[in-house]
Amino acid sequence: MDKTEEQGFRVPMALIALLIAITSVAGAIVAWRGSIAADAAGDADTAGLRATINLNETRALSAVVAFGDYGAFTQFYRNRQLAQLLEEDLAAQPEDATEEQIAPLAEELVDVTDSATVAQQAFPNEYLNRDGTYALERQQGQLFADEAQERDLNPSANFAEADQARVKSEQLLIAFSVLAVALIAFTLIEVVGKYAKYLMLAVGSLLLVAGIVGTILIEMGRLA
Amino acid sequence: MGDRFKGFISVLIAIVTVLTAVVAYFQSDASNRDDRAGRDANSLAVEMLGQNVSGSTRSYYDYNQAYQTWFELDVLATAAEARGDDAAANRYFAAAESMQSLSPLLQPPYFDPATGEVDFTRYEVDTYLARVTQLNEEYTAAAAVKDAWDTKANAYVVHLTILAVSLFLLGLAAAIDHRASQMIFSVVGVALVSVATLWAGATYLEPVADLRDNPAAIDAYARGVSYAYMGDEAAARAAFDEAAQIQPDYAAVYVARGTAQLELGEYVAAAEDFERARALGIESPSMLGDLAVALYYQGRFADAIALQQQVVANSPTELWVQFDLGASLIISGQLDAARATYRAAMDAAIAEVAAANEAGTTPSSELWFGLSYGVIGLDEIRSLIADGTGVPDPALIPNPAAVDALAAELTTEIKQLTVGLEFLGAPPTGTLEAxxxxxxxxxxxxxxxxxxxxxxxxxxxxxxxxxxxxxxxxxxxxxxxxxxxxxxxxxxxxxxxxxxxxxxxxxxxxxxxxxxxxxxxxxxxxxxxxxxxxxxxxxxxxxxxxxxxx
Known part of the structure; x- marks a missing residue:
């Protein structure tokens, strides 16, 4: 015969046992969901860091490639400009100019034209603009876009996901704590006196419902 | 009485369980913040690296290719002009001018066409260095936040452990019937709960400062570092003043401002700033070495020596501080100790080169810097004695003739050692016959x-x-x-x-x-x-x- 019945208060032991069992199972489920949320936060952080590395690697490598090509273009540009200026000077020579006057210019023109031709092989000509300049930003943008097709270059989306999962895991911890307190309330029914037993039953039941409803709302994303 | 006691213990257990749940929440929260700050620190470190590489690549192109090509054409034009070949000169000048469109470095405000000089340091700062400095500060701040939350999370784990032990003791008190044992377990259990609760409360209330919440301070600091890099120490100091005003416990600001003030010859203010940084927890050998320099120039040789001896004892590889210690000893007339200190520093240099040779590597540039720094320090002392004026006050030098003679002797020794180590891989031997x-x-x-x-x-x-x-x-x-x-x-x-x-x-x-x-x-x-x-x-x-x- 249990004490509750002895003292004339009718809180069936079977009900208490059932409530304790429900609370324990609910607590275990909440703990499991919380653990999954924490794990998801860690995974999203790792993905975010991977994306950060991808982003910065792409930024660095596209700079190395583009400015390497731009350096080759610079040599091409230098020699082409000199070739154009030499052509203008040759064209401006008087008709009676001697071979001695023309020959050095013609030789230099050949040299710089050859150098320009060689330099032109060293960079991708598709980035040459019509006005003879080099589309450096377009090349960098294209290199970046190509990488974005292949790899994740957006760390902020992953980090936002991680933060969201972290908030969820903290909220589930609160729900777990509420259920833990409900469990204590149910357990104390055994040892507290008279009216307190009903208070404990009421408080425990309220906390049990609050913990379960809270968990459902958290899982549905209503408390985010 | 027994039932009442057990009821009381049960209520205590319930309270402790609630406390445990609360502390567990704090622990989880601290751990999450620790993870987030750690993630931020890693992310910022990677971004800093990326910005540094891409910025350096860009600057390398701008200076070594665009500017050098312009410079080459300008030199060719000047040479043609000197030869009287005006047509060629005009061609080269025109080609050089056309190069200016290829790089922002060859345009205002970085390029002066009249002199042909570029302000490359300013360009580097504007292109990437200021941003890299900012990222570095954000990284440092995030790492500090991570450390702080990590400490808190670990402390909460200790509190949880104590609460678990107290739960065990209270459970024992409820389970057994021996009166004295019940009292002991319950009293110790309650005491542990009190300690854990108070400690957890104190941990919770301990603030975690995040410098990133004050971006204006980081911005002012980064500006100061940029000015210092460009050699404008006065502007740097003004920016550091601003940063210190916004964030008075920003330790790096005091180190940087102290360094700027050292460059400006404001030795008292420099020493004060280094001391402030020290009080805020910075104890790097380079900063302590600079603090000793500030003390030295104030004529506080004994203080400088004490500090330099401490740095040398803790960081024996800091050759320049060893030479500074030698300079402090020699200028204060402690000639035997000075000679021994210089010899020890030179021996350290010899050992470093020998170790590098044995390992098939090359010694660091710090070694050559340290050796030339040693000579500069001795030259300064000799100039002070010769001129009779300067900083530190030459009147503080006891027996100037003996000091000058030893300084001259050591200067020659260090110079010879430098040449020997650099070109022969070992100190020179023998005597000069030539x-x-x-x-x-x-x-x-x-x-x-x-x-x-x-x-x-x-x-x-x-x-x-x-x-x-x-x-x-x-x-x-x-x-x-x-x-x-x-x-x-x-x-x-x-x-x-x-x-x-x-x-x-x-x-x-x-x-x-x-x-x-x-x-x-x-x-x-x-x-x-x-x-x-x-x-x-x-x-x-x-x-x-x-x-x-x-």
Whole structure:
């Protein structure tokens, strides 16, 4: 015969046992969901860091490639400009100019034209603009876009996901704590006196419902 | 009575369980914040690396390709102009001008077409260095936040452990019937709960400062670092003032402002800032070394020595601090201790080179910096004694003649050691047998018949393009290693170095070694003070100076 019945208060032991069992199972489920949320936060952080590395690697490598090509273009540009200026000077020579006057210019023109031709092989000509300049930003943008097709270059989306999962895991911890307190309330029914037993039953039941409803709302994303 | 006691214990257990749940929540929250700050720190470190690489690549192109091509064309134009080939000069000038569109470095505000000079440091700062500095500060702040939350999370784990132990004790008290044991378990359990609760409360209330919440302070600091990099120490100090005003416990600001004030010769203010940084937890050898320098220039030699001895004891690889310690000892008249300190520093340098040779690597540039820094410190002391004025107050130097003699001796030793280590891989041995006399400098004057005469002197007019050193010699041997070093305004220009075996016999007169040769139509010696040192098998055989006037 249990004490509750002895003292004339009718809180069936079977009900208490059932409530304790429900609370324990609910607590275990909440703990499991919380653990999954924490794990998801860690995974999203790792993905975010991977994306950060991808982003910065792409930024660095596209700079190395583009400015390497731009350096080759610079040599091409230098020699082409000199070739154009030499052509203008040759064209401006008087008709009676001697071979001695023309020959050095013609030789230099050949040299710089050859150098320009060689330099032109060293960079991708598709980035040459019509006005003879080099589309450096377009090349960098294209290199970046190509990488974005292949790899994740957006760390902020992953980090936002991680933060969201972290908030969820903290909220589930609160729900777990509420259920833990409900469990204590149910357990104390055994040892507290008279009216307190009903208070404990009421408080425990309220906390049990609050913990379960809270968990459902958290899982549905209503408390985010 | 027994039931009441058990009821009381049950209520206590319920309270402790609630407390445990609360502390578990705090622990989880701290752990999450720790993870987030750690993630931010890693992310910022990677971003900083990326910005640094891409910015350096861009700057490398701008200076070494775009600007150098412009410079080459400009030199070709000037040379053509000097030859009287105006058409070629115009071509090159036009080509050089067209290069300016290729890089922002070749445009205002970085480029001055009148002088052809570029403000590359400002360009680097604007292009990426300011941003990298900012990222570095954000990284440092995130790492500090991570550490703080990590400490908190770990503390909460301890609190949870204590609460678990107390739950166990209270459970025991409820389970057993022995009265005394019940009392002991319950009292100890309650005591542990009280300790854990108070400790957890204190941990919770402990604030975690995040410098990133104050971006204006980081921005002002980054500006200060940028100004300092550009050599504008006064503007740097003003920016650091602003940062310190916004965030008074920003330790890095005091280190940076102290360094700027050291450069500005404000030694008292510099020392105060370094002390503030120290109080905020910075104890780096370089900062303590700088603090000692500030004390030294104030004439507080005893304080400087004590600090330098502490730094050397903790960081024996800081060669420059060892030389500073030597300088503090010598200027305060402790000649034997100074000699021993310099010897120890030189031995450390020898050991570093030997270790590098044995490992098949090369010594760090810090070694060469340390050795030249040692010479500069001794030169400063000798100048103070010679001039009778300057900082620190020369009146504080006891027995100046003895100090000067030892400084001269040590200067020669360090110089010889530097040449020996750099060119022979070991300190020079033996004594100097070579005698270099009548060292002079002259501008070659070429006669129409191919003869060469020299306009000898120590001061030359601006615009000369060639200078030779001339000397008589005796006691030389063919095959000896000759090293000539040229210091322009007290800084060695390695492009002037001559390293060659001697092949002119044992003795002779009027031997000529061309120092600067006229290798183009445009080269002229710049206005400066030139100091020349000649070493024979690593031993200093002769030294002299000449000047190019404005």
């Amino acid at each position: 005698q270099i006399t009548d060292l002079s400098f002259g501008e070659p004057i070429y006669g129409d018949d191919g003869s060469v005469d020299y306009e000898i002197g120590n001061e030359f007019e601006s615009g000369i393009s060639e200078v030779s050193m001339l000397f008589d010699y005796a006691g030389m041997r063919d095959g000896q290693e000759i090293v000539i070093k040229v210091f322009i305004d007290d800084k060695e220009d390695p492009s002037w170095r001559i390293v060659a075996p001697w092949d002119a016999g044992a003795d002779g007169e009027g031997y000529e070694i061309p120092l600067a040769i006229s290798y183009s139509d445009t080269f002229v010696l710049s206005t400066a003070s030139y100091s020349v040192e000649m070493y024979v098998d690593g031993l200093l055989a002769a030294e002299g100076d000449f000047f190019i006037e404005e």
